Amino acid sequence: MVELKGSVELETVKRNTLPKQVVDSIVQLLVSGQLKPGDKLPSEMELIDMLGVSRPVLREALSSLEALEVITRKTRGGTHFNNKIGSxxxxxxxxxxxxxxxxxxxxxxxxxxxxxxxxxxxxxxxxxxxxxxxxxxxxxxxxxxxxxxxxxxxxxxxxxxxxxxxxxxxxxxxxxxxxxxxxxxxxxxxxxxxxxxxxxxxxxxxxxxxxxxxxxxxxxxxxxxxxxxxxxx
Amino acid sequence: MVELKGSVELETVKRNTLPKQVVDSIVQLLVSGQLKPGDKLPSEMELIDMLGVSRPVLREALSSLEALEVITRKTRGGTHFNNKIGSxxxxxxxxxxxxxxxxxxxxxxxxxxxxxxxxxxxxxxxxxxxxxxxxxxxxxxxxxxxxxxxxxxxxxxxxxxxxxxxxxxxxxxxxxxxxxxxxxxxxxxxxxxxxxxxxxxxxxxxxxxxxxxxxxxxxxxxxxxxxxxxxxx
DNA sequence: CATAATCATATTGTAAGACGAATTAGATGA
DNA sequence: TCATCTAATTCGTCTTACAATATGATTATG
Structure with a gap:
């Protein structure tokens, strides 16, 4: 909240870093029904091309999604949506x-x-x-x-x-x-x-x-x- | 699960990547009481030295913690533990x-x-x-x-x-x-x-x-x- | 002296490139 | 056909560099 002169208040612009935007884009695949729990996501290189971001940004986003147990990443096996969230x-x-x-x-x-x-x-x-x-x-x-x-x-x-x-x-x-x-x-x-x-x-x-x-x-x-x-x- | 000859089964070694280990180390600061909700964490550079990992690994871990809303990062403002988890x-x-x-x-x-x-x-x-x-x-x-x-x-x-x-x-x-x-x-x-x-x-x-x-x-x-x-x- | 503007700096945000690690698929040999 | 080896795929980690943002310090102005 930024308090301006007088009684007008503006909401500060939300930090919306690229990794966060990537998270949202990937989650949207689920919400829209394009992909389902259990489905395989495109590889990192493919996602980098599709989303037009650098690899570290993509990896930060994937790490975030993995911390939320929405996805699981496996070396050479790729990245899959999980079926449910663990503990x-x-x-x-x-x-x-x-x-x-x-x-x-x-x-x-x-x-x-x-x-x-x-x-x-x-x-x-x-x-x-x-x-x-x-x-x-x-x-x-x-x-x-x-x-x-x-x-x-x-x-x-x-x-x-x-x-x-x-x-x-x-x-x-x-x-x-x-x-x-x-x-x-x-x-x-x-x-x-x-x-x-x-x-x-x-x-x-x-x-x-x-x-x-x-x-x-x-x-x-x-x-x-x-x-x-x-x-x- | 790896099924060996006979009836002995061994649990596969859990994927324990460095970012995950960093997450655990940082969470341990909370659990141990060393730091509390609202407290400021060391800067990235300090954490890199302390934990002996590269910056991208640290950033993946911090992104994960931020996705879980355990921390909030601000450019130049540093990284703080949140007081509670949002939605x-x-x-x-x-x-x-x-x-x-x-x-x-x-x-x-x-x-x-x-x-x-x-x-x-x-x-x-x-x-x-x-x-x-x-x-x-x-x-x-x-x-x-x-x-x-x-x-x-x-x-x-x-x-x-x-x-x-x-x-x-x-x-x-x-x-x-x-x-x-x-x-x-x-x-x-x-x-x-x-x-x-x-x-x-x-x-x-x-x-x-x-x-x-x-x-x-x-x-x-x-x-x-x-x-x-x-x-x- | 107080306030506003400017500059420097601290810290996070992003990108590129390189190499390593893990795992699977395919080829080869027995 | 099965076992072994090799190559390839894909993720994991690191180094280096620059960009972006925000705060504090310094300077200029009234």
Whole structure:
């Protein structure tokens, strides 16, 4: 924003470097339907000719798209559009908020509350079985060392929503689960088992509302516990 | 995966190019707490010396980080970590799924169901007022041209969750709202107004469960309508 | 002395050229 | 036919040079 004399304000011209413009042109191939996920892009030399830019500019753009996991480049194999986004982009972006625990907790909440409702609609019997196993594992743990099973419970649910757009966010947010786990000094295995069992039963019933209710209770409880620790620091 | 003789399998060595390694090194500055959001990074020349790579390699890495909106580069101004991620990365990534309407619909659902619950906890009176205005706008529209007010309703709620991690996803997914809007040939203004009013009342009551319930109903209804159109094509 | 204009410089942006690295396809030999 | 080797394709990395942008310092002017 550039404030001029009087009350007129002009938006500053957006930095629009050549690599950015190249990114947009390549993305447009997808948006327009000219190319689809899985398709091969022209080689670097061809793109350089087509777009009329230097090789470093093109490579900066391709590196950017690869960081976003929109494409994958292989020596001699060329460059292809991916079929879906993995977890690396979100993981890198999440590093910006790594110190903002309340934001992480609530991002997890927002996501998991929505995902558990979707999971209630579509979870498979196989995944239900796996869910139950994690609950048993937590119940049977003898040294309060059940963080992995706890995380696996949440991961199975999240993955049951079966959504390629959201999928890449699940593991990065679950990695923050480990960080949070370590903050909780008092572990309450039986409380966790109860929460998980309630959620599991709702999923067995395929009831999104019930699933939401129990997950909300569980995550609110964990949130309060964590924020307590956070505020004591 | 390389399949060796017998049943032993080895993971192929991950492509770990120098720009990727540079990205990781720079992200590690954040993760380790050495630098924080808003801080200035060393200049390109300094980073080249520190990391022992060529300038194009460094620039590819910085372009990647900029595409992820983790950093912003300014000529002569240097390179800074951002405070939060904007909507561009997610928007580009979403282009990969642009043709997969069911996935988009459900990603929106997953997110909006979680966000409305969080919004119920923390929405301001000002935003409630704005919400009401959008409902009145839709109710008073005379030519079924209320897509923008409809979208604004959803946007206000999503932003009320007030989460910097999720915020960057809201606008890209709401842009898909326009695309979906155009698919719906029969507009049912009164039904929309009813759904929105129910959601609004739940938010006034600051009740996450009620908010979830009404949003789930609304979005399921929209989903069914859209999938019907989708399957007829 | 204060303000505006100009110049120098810091830092990023772009290009060209060269060579290296990785991988696949094709040719050759057993 | 299969194994091995070679050539070619394509991306990966580096060096060098110049351009563009924006800020700070200096100079000129009122």
């Amino acid at each position: 690396n982009p979100f993981s890198v972006m999440l590093a910006l908020s790594i110190g903002n625990l309340p934001a992480i907790i609530e991002a997890r909440m927002a996501l998991e509350l929505g995902l558990v409702a979707m999971a209630a609609e579509k979870i498979t019997n196989e995944k239900l079985k796996r869910l139950k196993e994690t609950i048993d594992e937590i119940a049977g743990s003898v040294d309060n060392n059940y963080g992995e099973a706890d995380k696996e419970f949440h991961r199975i649910i999240a993955l049951s929503a079966d959504n390629p757009i959201i999928e890449g966010m699940i593991d990065p947010l679950l990695i923050t689960h480990d960080k949070m786990d370590r903050q909780i000094r008092e572990r309450e295995r039986d409380v966790t088992v109860q929460f998980h069992t309630d959620i599991y039963n709702a999923l067995v019933n395929r009831d999104p509302h019930e699933a939401f209710t129990h997950m909300y209770r569980h995550l609110s409880y964990v949130r309060n516990k964590l924020l307590q620790v956070y505020q004591n620091e | 561009n990365p997610f928007s580009v990534m979403l282009a990969l799924s642009i043709g997969n309407l069911p996935a988009i619909i459900e990603a929106r659902m997953a997110l909006e169901l979680g966000l409305v619950a969080m919004a119920a906890e923390k929405i301001t009176n000002e935003k409630l007022k704005r919400l009401k205005e959008t409902i009145d706008e839709i109710a008073g529209s005379v030519d079924n041209n209320y897509g923008e007010a409809d979208k604004e309703f959803h946007r206000i709620i999503a932003l009320s969750a007030d989460n910097p991690i999720i915020e960057g996803m809201i606008d890209p997914l709401l842009i898909t709202h326009d695309k979906m809007d155009r698919q719906i040939r029969e507009r049912e203004r009164d039904v929309t107004v009813q759904f929105h009013t129910d959601i609004y009342n739940a938010l006034v009551n600051r009740d996450p469960h009620e908010a979830f319930t009404h949003m789930y109903r609304h979005l399921s209804y929209v989903r069914n309508k859209l999938l019907q159109v989708y399957q007829n094509e």
